[in-house]
Amino acid sequence: MQTSVITTTEELTAFCATFGDEQFITVDTEFIRERTYFPQLCLMQVATSKQAVAIDPLAGEIDLTPIYNAFADERLLKVFHAAKQDIEIFVRETGRVPTPMYDTQIAAMVCGFGESVSYETLVGDLVGAKLDKALRYTDWARRPLSDRQLVYALDDVIHLRKVYEILSARIHEDARDGWIEEEMRVMGDITQYRVDVNRMWQRLKVKSRAPEYLNLLRAAAAWREEQAMRRNVPRQRILKDEWVVQVAALMPESAEELMEVRGIGGQLNKEMMASLVDALNEARLAPRESFPKPEERLKPMSAPVEACYDQLKMLLKQKAEEYHVVPRLVADKDELEQLVRGILPFDKAHISHGWRYEIFGEAAKELLGGKLTARVVGHKGGFGLFWQRDVA
DSSP: OEEEEEOSHHHHHHHHGGGGGOSEEEEEEEEEOSSSSSOEEEEEEEEOSSEEEEEOTTSTTOOOHHHHHHHTOTTSEEEESSOHHHHHHHHHHHSSOOSSEEEHHHHHHHTTOOTTOOHHHHHHHHTOOOOOOTTTTOOTTSSSOOHHHHHHHHHHHHHHHHHHHHHHHHHHHTTOHHHHHHHHHHHTOGGGGSOOGGGGGGGSOOOOOOHHHHHHHHHHHHHHHHHHHHHTSOHHHHOOHHHHHHHHHHOOSSHHHHTTSTTGGGTSOHHHHHHHHHHHHHHHTSOGGGSOOOOOOOOOOOHHHHHHHHHHHHHHHHHHHHHTOOHHHHOOHHHHHHHHHTSSOGGGSGGGSHHHIIIIIHHHHHHHTTSEEEEEEEETTEEEEEEEEOOO
């Protein structure tokens, strides 16, 4: 397979013109985000059946429109591995999610590989190749790129072609194409790649549950997020977490009162302090019913409820093993806990429809309805737990 580095719009246009005969392309990116709020795209790797290229977005005035147009071409499948961060970049650059797409990380979970399996391990197991991961944390913004960096970057998309072909063949053989299609529809929802500044307060660890405090905490955290995005700097560079918490606790109504937060004058100038106070005062005017509601602190499960929860987890594990799929892909433990506590109606759960219902949800519904029970019987010289349906 030929490899090359693309540094001009003309070269990129010519490369994208070769996609017409391709069933799919594989895509990966290299980026850095230590010094910025948004990840800085430093390199994009794309492989076809004949060629693998490294597209350099930092090369002069290169226009990435040709490759972004290909990402929107519904006739061409775009294959990624662990696509979420790549997609975040493309959504910011284009306002669109690449479509159609395929994530081999999810495909590997559908095929029963462990949920923590690395791409390096996947390539070794499926392709028999060894990846050089020594350059994983290299500075991709520095130029020129070394030959070793380019080999590292291109190897990922070259081997990804074979990984995709093997996994997709297994999935098709097991009649699980619908599973992947369902998961890709979820990944294609653009809302999950957009920042909701009004939810950023939930990242902070606080003890107070007073609605007035949480209202100002939400306002301060949203203000910080907006400032960080506008300046494209990490949020901690605007205001550290502990100061956001202290600002909300102090409840200042003026810049003078805000100065009572020790050390804040060294991080915020007068203009920013005035802006923050304005945001807090605006939040005070909001209707009380719009204030954040503290999450209920769940009491420990009673012994019967916990026993039901344990049986549901056991059923999930056994069903996942039976279908050779990672349990976490089928259901997470929080959802199971909400079900047994009666917080989440079954028909609102992820396991109530689609392939999840087929392999686990139906049995879980029977268990919760008392129509499926666990029975201990002798098994291979010892004992085993088996499930029995009520035939009455």
